[in-house]
Amino acid sequence: MDFPARIDVHQHIVPPVWADALAAGGLDSGGWPVPAWSPSSAIAMMDRQSIATGVLSVTAPGVHLGSDAAARTLARAVNEYGAEVVKDRPDRFGHFASIPLPDVDAAVTEAAHALDTLGADGVVLMSNVHGRYLGDPDFEPLWAELDRRRATVFVHPNQPPMPRLPGTPAPLADFVFDTTRTALNLVLNGVLRRHRDVRVILAHGGGFLPYAAYRFAGLTPLATDPDRDADDVLSDLKRFFFDTALSASPSALPALLAFAEPGHVLYGSDWPFAPQEAGSYYNHFLETYPDYTPGQAQAINRGNAEALFPRLAR
Template sequence: MKLTTLLSILAAVAYSSASIVARQDIDSVAEAILANAASDNIDLTVLDFLDTVLEEISNATTLAIERRSSGRRATPSPNNIFDVHTHVVPSWYKLLVPTTGGNPTPDWTFNSHLSFMETQGIDRAVFAFSAPGPNVYVGKKLLTVALARLINEQTAAYCKANPTKFKFYAHVPLPYTAEAIVEAKYALTRLGASGIVLQSNVEGSYLGDATFTPFFDALNKFGGRQILYIHPADPVVKVKSQLVTANPTQYPAGSIEFYFETARTLMDLTLTQTIHNFTNIHYVIPHAGGAFPATVDRILKSRPQLYDSSFEVFNSRFWWDSAGPTYFHQISGLLGINVPRSQLLYGTDFPYAPAVVQPGSLAAVKSSNLFTADEKNAIFTTNAEALFGGF
């Protein structure tokens, strides 16, 4: 037998063996997802798109296997930016949530996200699904709990496909507190989540609501530094047991109301002393705090007993990302309330903030006269490393 023929046969056998192993790995991943959910009393089969999600997870698993077998590592980007506010939008989720904050939910693929990072000089990122996350099915516990688990399995799969580039925030199925605690523990200890993402309001209740206190207490008792990423959501009010949109303007909520939502929930967390009572929890606040810096004095000066202690928390356990064009003027509001520059983070909000607006936001930080060169480097990279650690 000719040597070239023998080598071809051996290569084919090796490829076939690798394919079999890959297929077995993929099958075992799906089986493990179903088994782990069942052990937590979560029935994933209540979601009629389960097979679609498992297929997407399998695709990410295949990519991870290919990268592992080839020994390839991601090439660091020249700017070494650490993006702490960015989103995944798999096609099945866009079908489920065609609009976000009154705007069309954007198209997205894993490969397009990698390309975006390369063009912007972003080396690492922390992912999350955007609002409403698992809260698509208002008032339907089984569906909400199942969707939270699938969302987390999906995001974890993307991170495992490229572990030198991605971390993720996990979703929990609030308002169902007991189930949210179970999901947080699973995501943090089994899936490797870096933190938990909560919406500014959950079915009309803001985060300082007493019904959520057991969740904060449980998270605080996990030990170590726990990270909560607070993402704005559509404002709603309850009218005769029905949730009704509370956007009072003609403009999409995502364009205006999201920033007031951030202020509302931060004030609720502060006035209920939630941020004071659970000292292991650190908070990542998007959009440079939204409307919060402009409102904090007026609200807290009426509660002098909380004023100083609240600012101590804001300036030590709160971290503020720049998602959106916030470094033209808005960032001065945070500096005006003496937020340390060491607590400032960089975020893109991609793909909800499209690629076309990103160069301007990046340039605004680079050209700002409010920061030294070292402080700008910290905003882009080292502050996030201090919060999230290495990869």
């Protein structure tokens, strides 16, 4: 692509208040360092990578770092910062609001404030919060509120509740595992079936969900729920949307496109946590993939995101 056209649904923001909170707690993003960020550096990267608009989100570990009260304060500060960035350049940025789960009451309140007052384009949820996955029954009030608002939810992976492989940061291995784990948890607990008006985007091509979906569907009636058949489970798994961040490879892209419903694959970069060199590496595979159907590449780069976020359409 030789002009800025893509809509990047997986692009990160690093609010100073959030970076300071991580540093104060001796935290990082699953063993991955927190990079510098500014609107100007983001726009410079987007111009080089043919990205018209980046939908910004805070990455792992999110805004709940241990204290409910501190999480409420941090979520509000992070979301107000993101809203100001979008206000200054609405043509170049969108914003997923951060939600202070597992404090459900505060999460519902912050979602409403972010969507109604701050004009957020959706919300971002970590794949697990202190070991609790997104299909947790206690989180039902939040899903009900998001469904009522027909909200778009971006699910970003988090460090799973287990030790990392020695010498291996979570984004390298554990993040793809945790995305898959929370997606299956949402389906097996019936969240997507109960809340059909919420749209859920899974980061990084859905982890290994597209590759293993028929395993999950075929074994669920035998292992966990005899009242559901394989086609029923598969139908729920196919409700997810997927971004291409770090996942547009010659082996992953065919599985993703074979599994995902039409219109459900969106462009993602994961910048700046994935540096520009990584973006160029995966963009090459995305741009040279030989088996697109007519119009499919344009839909992945832009059209499918326009359907989810009409304000970002030209």
